[in-house]
Amino acid sequence: MVAGVIAAVFLAGATTFIGLLAGPVGLVLGALVGLPLGAAFGWAIGSTRAYDLRTPRGLLAYVVDFTWSLPNTIAGAMFLAINLARGNKVEPTYTEGKRCVHLGKGTFPGYLTTIGPVIAGVSENVHAHEHGHILQARIFGPLYLPAVAANWVIATVLPFWLLYHDHARYPIKNVRAYFLDGVYPHNWNEAWCYRRYGPQR
Ligand SMILES: [Zn+2]
Structure with a gap:
């Protein structure tokens, strides 16, 4: 206390x-x-x-x-x-001793969201990924959020990721796919966490 x-x-x-x-x-x-x-x-x-x-x-x-x-x-x-x-509501099971505050409900349907040490949404196979974002924030400190935001902006207006994107599995056919299958998973912090902690995409 x-x-x-x-x-x-x-x-x-x-x-x-x-x-x-x-x-x-x-x-x-x-x-x-x-x-x-x-x-x-x-x-x-x-x-x-x-x-x-x-x-x-x-x-x-x-x-x-x-x-x-x-x-x-x-x-x-x-x-x-x-x-x-x-x-x-805070989920005590996923919070006690876990060095985070874990909320029961997510913000976006189908996705968990992590800001600083606060996770929203429960889906056990994604928790390691979200804890990866908490670790990134602790490593990069005040640089973290600006670096993530900058990557979002650059990847949106200059889609360099199209060069190495898996077009067969995730065809970019509309704006929704552009962001959800393109800009978002190719952002440096997301690419890191998907590769290191999953879940398999
Ligand atoms: Zn993520």
Whole structure:
């Protein structure tokens, strides 16, 4: 529980500090945004003991998530708060000791979504893949989301991936296929996780 309280105070403090840099109005906005985020994330990890701080892996993930990977954790806490407000529930079985917050329902039909250390959706053969994204966020920290976004933009306007795409298995015949079978799986973070953790496409 202490881990949750510290996380809540730290997240609210971080957004308040970022707001303060923009002036007094920013400070108030930062606090208003940060308090519910901190409360949601702190409660989620505290009540489920998501990070086992007695183990080196749990402690390291906890420290990294609130330092180097803090921008990803803030993004994940936002995602979590929105999901909880819409009635999604934390799955304790997939969260306790797993160094993540795992929500029961997904955001897009047929897909699981991971933002920072928050996973939405349950489909056991895809969990390793989603944990791969959490690892990527911890490795690349503040660079992760910009690098993923940049790849999306470049791969959309300049489809270099068409050169090595498996056209026989995944023909690109319409806009939906262009994004779901082209831009998305060829993004560097997705190509990495599909290759390393599956599931088989
Ligand atoms: Zn993925």
